Amino acid sequence: MSSPDPTPEGESRELTMAQAIREAIAEEMRRDSSVFVMGEDVAEAGTPFKVLSGLVEEFGPERVIDTPISEPGFTGMGVGAAMTGRRPVVDIMFGDFLGLVMDQVANQAAKVHYMSGGKLSVPLTIRTTMGASRRSAAQHSQSLHAWVSHIPGLKVVLPSTPYDAKGLMKTAIRDNSPVVFFEDKMNYQQRGQVPVAEYTIPLGVADIKRPGKDVTVIATSSMVLVAMEAAEVLAQEGIECEVVDPRTTVPLDREALINSVGRTTRAVVVDEGHRSYGVGAELAAVVSEGAFYFLDAPVRRLGAMDVPIPFSPVLEDLTVPTVQGLVDTVRELCGRK
Amino acid sequence: MSSPDPTPEGESRELTMAQAIREAIAEEMRRDSSVFVMGEDVAEAGTPFKVLSGLVEEFGPERVIDTPISEPGFTGMGVGAAMTGRRPVVDIMFGDFLGLVMDQVANQAAKVHYMSGGKLSVPLTIRTTMGASRRSAAQHSQSLHAWVSHIPGLKVVLPSTPYDAKGLMKTAIRDNSPVVFFEDKMNYQQRGQVPVAEYTIPLGVADIKRPGKDVTVIATSSMVLVAMEAAEVLAQEGIECEVVDPRTTVPLDREALINSVGRTTRAVVVDEGHRSYGVGAELAAVVSEGAFYFLDAPVRRLGAMDVPIPFSPVLEDLTVPTVQGLVDTVRELCGRK
Amino acid sequence: MSEIQATPQVTSAESGPDWQRVYRLMLTIRLFEERANDLYQRKIMPGLAHLSSGEEGVAVGVCTALRDDDYITSTHRGHGHCLAKGASADRMFAELLGKAAGYCGGKGGSMHIADQERGNLGANAIVGGSLGIATGAALSIKQRGSDQVAVSFIGDGALGQGVLYEVMNMASLWKLPIIYVCENNLYGEYTASSETIAGRPIERATAFGIPATEVDGQDVRAVYAATAEAVARARSGGGPAFLWCSTYRYFGHHVGDVDRGYYRSREEEQFWREQRDPISLARVWLEADGLVDAASLEELAEEVTHELDAAVEFAVAAPFPNPDQVATDVFA
Amino acid sequence: MSEIQATPQVTSAESGPDWQRVYRLMLTIRLFEERANDLYQRKIMPGLAHLSSGEEGVAVGVCTALRDDDYITSTHRGHGHCLAKGASADRMFAELLGKAAGYCGGKGGSMHIADQERGNLGANAIVGGSLGIATGAALSIKQRGSDQVAVSFIGDGALGQGVLYEVMNMASLWKLPIIYVCENNLYGEYTASSETIAGRPIERATAFGIPATEVDGQDVRAVYAATAEAVARARSGGGPAFLWCSTYRYFGHHVGDVDRGYYRSREEEQFWREQRDPISLARVWLEADGLVDAASLEELAEEVTHELDAAVEFAVAAPFPNPDQVATDVFA
């Protein structure tokens, strides 16, 4: 890992990603009284995923606000509160509901700073989820980070570990621009070491989650786990994968991706959004262009199938990238099949 | 042009793209009494761009319906009407307002057929606009076709000529799936030959707008005009551009793009959406992957700058791809600079 | 396949519905949900489901006033609506289990169950997500000159969604044959409606010129009567209506919501179950009116139990979809 | 730079505003819009603009009841709001012409003009697009324990946008200090409001428990009085209000909308201009009350004309932004 060792001098403990995110928000709320949380069932319920449990008890209902089921309304209010001295953390329960708030996010939050010639700003964090595999069917399984990544003025974060999630969340809240923070539902219970001491992670710095020399696997969010497992399997066959996690799609650490591929000469991109017109397309295009003269084979892309996510487990499991699928792709790319 | 000659046996006349679109809708309304139009100021006003002028006079206010300013509401109603025997053509005045209707479009229209196991279907056409350069500032200048192209279940059309617009619109209305039809505001007054006799153009068939052997320019919507002009300039320098217009991003005629690049060995993608995470990324990725072993240089992408579109003309003109910018890119790609 | 009976038909305005069938349908929903919960607990049902036990009076009271060719749209809590509109329990269970024989070939699941043949345009996992669809169906009805009506079931939580006001406005302006039926079960997920609804709920409809009625959702007769009135008006071109039905869900927000103490009390749950149960209440007057007796009820309960057990058996034994189904039905 | 005067301040509830300044401000807006139209006709102003001539009574009546540190959000038809809240005409014209000296450095233009210093959080080119922003500003005020208020100007067309009902609900639930000011100018673009609004408009607010008032928007005193009352209540924790102000736009929907015969009559336009002009009406009672006379009005008109001409001159002469500005201000 090229990221700072989580336990260089201080203690650390194992946290789930949900706990790490909660800790980040709680720390920022303690540090800055202008930070508050708003969304559906964020207070006593602590969200359906229990990510925010305990916050209302510490900070009270004025700073952990249960809203009506009015995503456009309260997201817009987050924009306005952010423009007038607050740092709202707005909770959009499922990423699928971004469809309801794209006007507020793309036409308002993203553009206010620019349209006002820099006079107004929107230090807003929007937390939402992504990821399928929970048998939640088509309207609760989407990974729509491509939509917001496409809109200038928004920063977009996709953490893959508890450590990254905490450090990036703290940075997101302190950022003076709107940030959309995607949490993969499948990651919430994932455990990892998180330092006791405070730290932050800058946006726009990719992290090499595993070094390797034969092929670069660029993976986002929970796909990093898939990539790490696949790398384990492939290592046993003598194929050394370098797993690179961009961590943020905006800003994008293009250099890190290109450099890695420049070294390995082969690349696979794995992202859980739909394959076509998705984040994977940009990552592949960046690498194909930037590392063109080093590439020994075409950049491959794995993403969710271009179908609405089906309910039936036997079908749903076919739609998202798997360890096996990635292993096969890398093998093929390396001429081992 | 590989598209059927517009005047093979019959007469044709010059129409603007606005007229061609109106004619397509009027013909389909005459042909099928279940087709109707709904949107803001579509009736007497005939839309702000006068695309629908005359329709209400012919078909009456029951089939050309002025709505309140309620995009989510009337788009949702379009979905419901489509599910129950009608073929609505819903008008979203500016593509920027897609932000308001992405839930209806992506979570409802796109998924109903799949979620119902094919039992229900949504023969809905959504017409909307794209394109900057009108000094309309950040909320009226976006080209958001990437958003819908990313969602399985939606077809997406981007005509570049009056001929294409008419033939594709007729097909869109007859299609049993939801289709989002993007009209570039800068194209409305563009003129072209349109046959008097009826014709349709299938979705998913790219069109070579100009054959050439040195470099493939993949261009969409009004960028086809930019490409054609650039090709003219470059021809005088001995660089023969092949201008390929995918015409629909979904379905995408991957083969046509890859084949062209396979022949020319070089490619530039020009699309008016924001450059990052845009449609251009997919087109570039498709070609980079599919034509990898033929490519002599990296695939280049031109798109709108990754900034909200500014109002000031001197700034706005810097944000969108221009003939000069494309000429420069092609020259560089062909080692002529 | 066992056949759960179709929506009771109103033969004439005077004679009213077949109340025995009404009762049977409510019981069917109750026992259906118990089995759904059981399938979840036994990890046979994938994902989650939102049970409507306690709310049968609304689903059945409303659908009893509808014809087979009328449309409904439903919610994430939609099993009751689906059964009340005439769906078969076996194909519903099959859908809940993700089987090929399900109403949606297993692709929709509990939250997207639809029944094209009976005019159920589908449950919806977006709160308020089917309001546009239902109102559009009503527009379609009007354009086609049909005398169908459309009903949009929504929860109290959907009052938070702006699209409701957009479509009510158009329904009122254009006198569309649609009835908005709001099931006020006092909560949206884990938050009390009183914390999320300002003002008087029915004024949210009357403000748009839409007649609105407060209905005791636990009294299936009251629901039926209010719906029948609204339907009659809508069929004859009188435009939309809004019904605000008070009701209660016995189970959690979803099958996994078991510890509910932090948002509602055991006493409250008990009160509704014991004092306000739509099936028990119906039983009292059905017996009083001599429409049923203990023996006929016993028989009926056995019949329904038998049917539902057979339906579960069918669904459990049914095959999953073929893998190739994953890529079909994306485009029509 | 010439200095257009700041928002008239209410010195005390009794004394009321400085009515001469109120008049001056209305006149300033009128003459500003005339010049904007002229700049468009002469092709000096790029793009389009939506003029508010005829609606000055609302903008000025409302903003006169506000403090400098109160917030407003504005619409596509926002020049009047901006001036009334205290912006300088020269920097406004500069913005309309896309010049670096404009309020937004030329990046916003007419539809996005904002004035951070005077609490104008911006015009908005999305109908209803600033409702969330304004209501969020009110939430911020409450959280900060400030006694500011927020005003959201909207047009009658915004009644079609669902987000209005979402934020009114929250504003009412949480007693936020916000006043929704709806400028009912009878049309949304080219369609009469009567065709797009069902029911009685003010009930759309009262349904959410928000006090609502119908106001004659052409009588600046009435607008001021209604606003002052709402502001006083909001400042003291009494929550939101809704003002439905009847008014009229003299020009077309935008500067290019010249042939309006297909959606409204010359007679109607004439009636409003001649009988219901907010400036003429104010003049009558100002003279009657002895607050102004013909001479002082003449002087005032000259002053304003002079200021605005200088402002136009400034803006026309001002440089465009540097090309490098295209890439700044994307992120804060």
Ligand SMILES: Cc1ncc(C[n+]2csc(CCOP(=O)(O)OP(=O)(O)O)c2C)c(N)n1
């Ligand atoms: C737009 C949207 N926001 C949030 C959710 C998450 N969610 C699912 S059900 C629900 C509560 C709905 O409450 P109500 O409408 O009262 O229906 P009930 O569950 O009480 O039957 C919420 C918030 C959702 N599905 N859709």
Ligand SMILES: Cc1ncc(C[n+]2csc(CCOP(=O)(O)OP(=O)(O)O)c2C)c(N)n1
């Ligand atoms: C969401 C949205 N839909 C449509 C438009 C196009 N549009 C601009 S102004 C306007 C009419 C607005 O009417 P109203 O709110 O009454 O304001 P007015 O122009 O009368 O001042 C419309 C439809 C828009 N800008 N935003």
Ligand SMILES: [Mg+2]
């Ligand atoms: Mg509820």
Ligand SMILES: [Mg+2]
């Ligand atoms: Mg208006």
